[in-house]
Ligand SMILES: Nc1ncnc2c1ncn2[C@@H]1O[C@H](COP(=O)(O)OP(=O)(O)OP(=O)(O)O)[C@@H](O)[C@H]1O
């Protein structure tokens with residue numbers, strides 16, 4: 163420590179002498195970085211938009227969008243993916259909410275282990291997951307990959323696993339924001355049973371967390387390609403991928419659409435997050 | 449038979465004992481405090497009464513009913529937490545009415561009970577507010593009202609004031625006692641603040657390391673502590689080392705001190721003479737006298753705290769302020785005196 167002290171003393175005077183220039187320099191640098199970021203992010207989007215809105219010749223039109231939306235496969239695959247997404251959300255909630263609640267309440271020591279387990283989908287590539295599933299469920303005693311319907315159930319379960327990192331995070335954050343243990347005990351001493359506590363006390367206070375977890379899950383499932391492809395499911399992901407391979411303007415239109423949906427979902431999350439339960443009345447007060 | 453009874457209760461957490469051989473009989477309408485340093489088992493004992501922990505050994509009963517194994521939601525016990533624990537998604541009115549709703553009490557009856565309780569906590573017009581719109585003190589009042597709404601047989605409070613400012617704490621302390629008296633409800637109050645315990649309680653249970661050290665009214669606990677721990681934990685205490693001469697006399701350095709409390713230790717035993725700072729006077733007295741040099745004088749308002757060095761040892765004297773009081777000077781040699789009935793003797797450790 164005593165060795166490093168002198169340089170600090172020597173370097174101090176110049177820093178004090180040129181505070182304005184240093185400030186201006188870093189400001190310029192900040193703007194440059196900002197601009198680079200914006201370009202990096204928006205340039206492809208603008209290019210895509212260009213493609214999408216100029217499907218015929220050079221004129222602006224919604225033709226590409228019209229073609230995509232009126233494609234019967236678009237509605238069918240999108241509808242199927244929406245149903246898959248909703249089912250995934252239900253499965254994921256049923257697994258994660260009680261688990262996270264119980265861990266927080268009874269075995270907080272296991273918290274980091276559970277969190278690690280829920281993060282596994284980040285580490286294991288979807289391809290590995292899907293081949294694992296195929297190996298597991300295509301031969302006795304668990305040969306249930308026979309029909310399209312039963313495979314779809316496997317698909318939904320796989321999606322639920324893929325959603326765990328997001329769902330667990332959201333729910334866990336929600337649980338951290340309220341004092342789960344004390345609230346549970348307060349309700350208990352007032353005579354509440356377990357179902358009452360979960361339904362009347364914990365659930366209402368987790369509404370925002372559950373919604374944001376659900377919307378993230380929705381966003382993942384809607385466009386998922388790998389698992390759906392290998393399990394031979396005719397969902398929105400494979401439909402999009404097919405479109406990309408065979409057309410030019412339509413995929414661009416689709417990209418813009420899915421961007422709009424994702425941003426809409428994000429905006430909805432942040433709107434809900436600001437509108438916490440019980441905070442409505444704030445605005446009415448003078 | 450007493451209303452709330454803890455009979456040889458003991459609690460272990462994986463090998464280590466948090467509470468040991470806890471025996472207590474609380475009368476109906478009595479206000480009892482658990483007082484002790486951090487980690488002594490106050491909360492654990494309270495949680496066993498509430499049903500959040502099961503005793504490893506022993507029995508607990510309320511109003512003659514054995515509740516040792518009853519679930520928390522079957523006990524009819526009101527609980528107030530340090531962190532208020534109001535339900536954030538419910539209004540004040542809904543919070544207070546929550547327990548009644550669970551009991552399927554009718555709408556009108558619930559409403560009138562809620563109003564009655566909001567009246568009791570002096571917040572009649574806050575029924576529609578949400579918890580986050582209230583101050584800490586107000587939230588804790590609501591928590592109290594919520595616990596009382598279900599007409600519990602016993603009210604349990606775990607350090608309910610320790611998250612609050614000193615001024616609010618004093619106000620709410622008085623409020624809690626007033627409400628407790630109004631409803632005549634049997635109350636257990638956990639605190640590590642001795643002033644709080646003294647000011648509120650009919651009886652205080654002093655605890656240390658999971659063991660009950662002494663149970664008694666505040667006056668008894670303060671003036672007649674039975675163990676060394678109680679003597680030094682509750683209030684300030686001077687301990688003057690010496691050697692027993694006979695059943696009334698101790699030799700302390702060059703001086704001899706008398707006590708009217710018979711000394712049980714045999715002559716020659718090393719002991720401490722115990723005396724509270726407020727029993728000491730500056731100036732010569734008729735019974736016990738000590739000489740020393742003034743080390744510091746602190747004017748605290750109602751009290752003037754004088755620290756006097758007697759060789760290596762420090763003695764604290766608390767003098768009541770009055771306008772004619774002559775403050776001693778620092779470094780001044782003084783005589784301090786106290787009556788023989790003011791002190792007692794405990795064996796040196
Ligand atoms: N759930 C538990 N598991 C293991 N040990 C526990 C548990 N609860 C309490 N203890 C231990 O029991 C002892 C008593 O704890 P308790 O919370 O009753 O103390 P306290 O008197 O309320 O202290 P404080 O004033 O800090 O609140 C402590 O040593 C604590 O570590």
Ligand SMILES: [Mg+2]
Nearest residue numbers: 490491492606
């Ligand atoms: Mg405690």
